Amino acid sequence: MRYLRSQQILDTHLWLGEGEVLGLASDTPVALARYLRDGRSAHLLLVDYPDQRRAERAAEALAGRLIAGSPGGGPAVAQDGRWHAVRQRGARLVAVIGAANEELAAALLGDAGFPQGGG
Numbered sequence: 001m002r003y004l005r006s007q008q009i010l011d012t013h014l015w016l017g018e019g020e021v022l023g024l025a026s027d028t029p030v031a032l033a034r035y036l037r038d039g040r041s042a043h044l045l046l047v048d049y050p051d052q053r054r055a056e057r058a059a060e061a062l063a064g065r066l067i068a069g070s071p072g073g074g075p076a077v078a079q080d081g082r083w084h085a086v087r088q089r090g091a092r093l094v095a096v097i098g099a100a101n102e103e104l105a106a107a108l109l110g111d112a113g114f115p116q117g118g119g
Helices: 006-014 050-069 100-109
Strands: 002-005 031-037 040-048 083-089 092-099
Touching: 002 006, 006 031, 031 100, 040 100, 050 083, 050 092, 083 100, 092 100
Parallel strands: none
Antiparallel strands: 002 031, 031 040, 040 092, 083 092
């Protein structure tokens, strides 16, 4: 588990590509955890924004980058064969990144309080 507030530190632990897609700043606490379940891994990212609008923008940008879609749906498989999901509720963004399978991605969303169908 890592706690951080900067894109630069996030990039050292989880590369999301060029640019600051999440819009992180000193007012955006982030928790990043790597999970290993049944020999399969994934990252869970939680970001608390100071307002809902920033969370919405970040969720749209991250979903566009990871799954070429909109946030809020179920886990989706990317071109690399890994599963990703992005959800946003209020000022909180939750993302599962690089899950080995759909079941792990869905389980981590549920564990984070964002179960399937829970938006």
